[in-house]
Amino acid sequence: MTTIDMEQKILDKNDRIAQENRKRLDENHVFVVNLLASPGAGKTSTILATVRQLRDMFNIAVIEGDLASNVDSITMKEAGIPAVQINTAGTCHLEADMLSRALDVLDLPNLDLIIIENVGNLVCTADFYLGEDAKVMILSVPEGDDKPLKYPGMFQVAEAVILNKMDTLPVFDFDVKAFEDEVDNLNPGAPIFHIAATKDDGVKEWTDWLTEKIEAVAE
């Protein structure tokens, strides 16, 4: 029996491709936000609201990750936004090589912002670095205020947390203060934005935060 020390990252191959993505994005001064949330939290609505706020300032493209179908990329294209659909064929998260192929078909020199809509999943997407600038997590009010306790990893990899569907607060038993305290324990100092994406409520605070980040990587 022989023991061999490896000391190698499990996601070594993914991380190397992610670094290549990172380099391409840096060269083109494109800011990339990787949106994580469960199915139905309002990722697509949040992207549409974000685009409504920022489309006059920045050139934006969207990368849609789903197990199957192209309904989301059709929605984006109907809104006049360049969109690439990635079908993961059963895989529960996006990996760096999938982003790499999506970047191949985008006009990177003329883009300022790419929004990645990751596969709807509150677990797996957190462990994969794609080469993005920031992961941002969306939770919606109907999902419940206990989610930080049940899915801590997701709240910890996010640089910011969006609480969506604030307009439904009157009909759900959601304790905003308890939610914010839990997020603060998990990810001290991370900003939490309250929005109702379909009504454009509160979206400006979120897009102001994003604008600062986009401008920091622009020339």
Added chain:
Amino acid sequence: MHEMSLLQGILDSVTPVARENHATKVTKIVLDIGVMTQVVEEVMDFDYKILTEDDPLYSGSELVMNFLTPRSRCFDCGEEFEHDRFHLKCPKCGSSATMLLSGRELKIASIEIDTPDDVDEP
């Protein structure tokens, strides 16, 4: 759910190392996993068996997972502290300005292999 992807990555890394070292069998793979990752031990064990049972290089081998306790450093008072996955504020001064030092590891620490030279050993 993503455990299968992780395991495939592990075997892709281990197989060439085992071959380079003339392994007839891989008998053990040891992983270091930070508890702040999304890895579920039982799922890893189950998926590992499925993935390796028909593979002559790996069949019957053992997957060992060392789960590592997270550590952080406080920017305000300099305290270094261990914590669970839920509480990242500084226990000494209460500051939110802390930096995670470890706890998100996903690493292959070592492997154990049998080689033709091992056969004659007692």
